[in-house]
Structure formats: C-alpha cells, structure tokens
Amino acid sequence: MNKVKNPVATDLYFKEAKHVILTAGESVRNEIFQKKIIHTKENFTDLVTNVDREVESYLIKHLIKLIPDSHLVTEETNATNAIAFDQQPYTWVIDPIDGTMNFVHHFPRYAISVALYHYNDIVFGLTLDIVNNILYSAIKGQGAYMNDTLIHTSTIDSLKHSLIAYGIPSAEWRATSRSKQILFSLFGECQGIRNSGSSCLDLAFVATGQLDGFWHYHLKPWDVAVGILLVEEAGGICTNFNHQISNLKDDWIIASNKPIYDEFISHIRSAADVK
The missing domain is CATH 3.30.540.10 (Fructose-1,6-Bisphosphatase, subunit A, domain 1)
Structure with missing residues (x-):
C-alpha cells in the first residue's frame, strides 16, 4: 500500500x-x-x-x-x-x-x-x-x-424497518431491466424507498444513518469515490453485486449499515436472479 x-x-x-x-x-x-x-x-x-x-x-x-x-x-x-x-x-x-x-x-x-x-x-x-x-x-x-x-451508520437491523434509496440510469428504463426487477421487489419489503437523484448525497445519508441502504447500477467514479469512503468510515459496507468491496470500476454499488447488509444484498441478488 x-x-x-x-x-x-x-x-x-x-x-x-x-x-x-x-x-x-x-x-x-x-x-x-x-x-x-x-x-x-x-x-x-x-x-x-x-x-x-x-x-x-x-x-x-x-x-x-x-x-x-x-x-x-x-x-x-x-x-x-x-x-x-x-x-x-x-x-x-x-x-x-x-x-x-x-x-x-x-x-x-x-x-x-x-x-x-x-x-x-x-x-x-x-x-x-x-x-x-x-x-x-x-x-x-x-x-x-x-x-x-x-457520524455513524444506523443501527436498524432488518430490511422491513429500513429506509432504502436507489438510482436507475436511463439505459435501464425498460420493463425487463434488472434494476426495475430489484425496485419492484422492494415494495412492501422495507419501510420506504427514495430516489433523490444524487448518489453522492444518498451515500452521505447512508453514512449519517438517515438512510439504511442504497443501491445503484452504472455509476461513474466521481459519483461514488467520496461516498464509499464516507460509508466505510462511518461503519458501513459498500460492495459490488458479488460481495466484493467496492472500487471505482464496479458497475454496481450496494451500500448499507452492517446489520442489514447480508439481508439487503441477498434480497437484491435474488430479485435480479443472481445465483
């Protein structure tokens, strides 16, 4: 290093x-x-x-x-x-x-x-x-x-009690997209879902505990560079679709507090039909 x-x-x-x-x-x-x-x-x-x-x-x-x-x-x-x-x-x-x-x-x-x-x-x-x-x-x-x-990530320990944010790029605006499958699957599975239009702020809100989780597909390095650090330094987790620690070249980012991470990413992978 x-x-x-x-x-x-x-x-x-x-x-x-x-x-x-x-x-x-x-x-x-x-x-x-x-x-x-x-x-x-x-x-x-x-x-x-x-x-x-x-x-x-x-x-x-x-x-x-x-x-x-x-x-x-x-x-x-x-x-x-x-x-x-x-x-x-x-x-x-x-x-x-x-x-x-x-x-x-x-x-x-x-x-x-x-x-x-x-x-x-x-x-x-x-x-x-x-x-x-x-x-x-x-x-x-x-x-x-x-x-x-x-700041520190939240202590919410179940997906059903969480507030989740997401983002869907225009390339995924089709009925059969993986992003839409994930979004629809979360309806009724968490307390609320938000789309603010700013991934930088969504990741900052995960770090403060105002959000419990965030997922997005097809972000760029400048969208996530600071946010990954904020979440990790606040005690949370940021990974890609395959549970690997996030880096700037990943297509997917899944960020959350530690208590809901396993349930959150498992739900996302299941909804996207990833084995």
Whole structure:
C-alpha cells in the first residue's frame, strides 16, 4: 500500500480542498435562479450546464495549484473509466454538480464532490450539500463527519424497518431491466424507498444513518469515490453485486449499515436472479 508519507501534507491538502469546495458551493447558490445554458450529452436525461463547467474549471484551477502535476478524473473535462491510479502519485476525482437534473429543475438535492487519491489509496473525500451548505467529509482512517460532527451508520437491523434509496440510469428504463426487477421487489419489503437523484448525497445519508441502504447500477467514479469512503468510515459496507468491496470500476454499488447488509444484498441478488 502506498501511504502519504507526510501527514502534515494531508492535513494541508484537506484544509485547502475544504476551502475550495465551500467557495464553489457559495458560487452555485448565487446562480440557482439565474438563467442557465443547458446542453445534453449522451441522451435527453444526461444534462450539463454552464454552471457545471464553471465549477469544474474553478475546482481544477485551485486543486492543481495545490498539488501541481496531479492527475484528474472529472465528469466534464476528463471523464474516463480507464483509471490508472497506480501510475499517478496524486489523482483528484471531481464531480462539479452531482444531480444536475435536480439543479436545472430547482429540486434541492445536488452536491459537489471531491476526492484525493495517492496512487490506489483514497486520502480523503468531501461532499458538499450545496443547498443546505452541509459538508460531509472523511480522511481515511479518521472517521466521517457532517460539518464538525462525527457520524455513524444506523443501527436498524432488518430490511422491513429500513429506509432504502436507489438510482436507475436511463439505459435501464425498460420493463425487463434488472434494476426495475430489484425496485419492484422492494415494495412492501422495507419501510420506504427514495430516489433523490444524487448518489453522492444518498451515500452521505447512508453514512449519517438517515438512510439504511442504497443501491445503484452504472455509476461513474466521481459519483461514488467520496461516498464509499464516507460509508466505510462511518461503519458501513459498500460492495459490488458479488460481495466484493467496492472500487471505482464496479458497475454496481450496494451500500448499507452492517446489520442489514447480508439481508439487503441477498434480497437484491435474488430479485435480479443472481445465483
């Protein structure tokens, strides 16, 4: 494992990245009700605005200044799944606005997400709930926080008493999709089901215990990099479909507190007809 040799550097990078993300969040709040330039990417549900691009440019400018020659994996500028972190001393994983559809429609669930990797190991992550100005953060091995309050996953111990969140990409919007099978199977099996439109915030809510579980198919590295760390540092579990600890190349993410994990993933695998 490649460790950051200088913990003072980690603290400095974290402090400066925190300042950068909070400043970016303030600029987005100032533009919420301003006219936006909206474009589509892969399809009509995949949106990007001028604000996404402005925020990403701001983050890149200041984070590269903080660690010159660091590598970038970003939603708009360098959107790639071909990640070779082991060849890069430092890599920033950036989502300028997670939940752009919500942002466009003034639905108050969208976030900025920034993670720093040292080779293959995450150093820290920050997710900012822009509307509420709440910062979820974690330094590897030092716990997870909501602003300055230490957070922990819930103690709910059965699926039937849980609140579960999910996400379904547009590619799965068909009657026979595996995602729809899983969703329909959960009706009546848990206390409630939510779809917020922001995986970064859903994972943060699992870390705080506001949600007990979350599942999603076909997310990108910037959607989950911080959230995986938050959930794990808060005492929860993040895996793929095959019970393997989550990484940024997985198609599936299943996250929950520890008490319901086995029941939760077993239900998901059964609904998807995975043996």
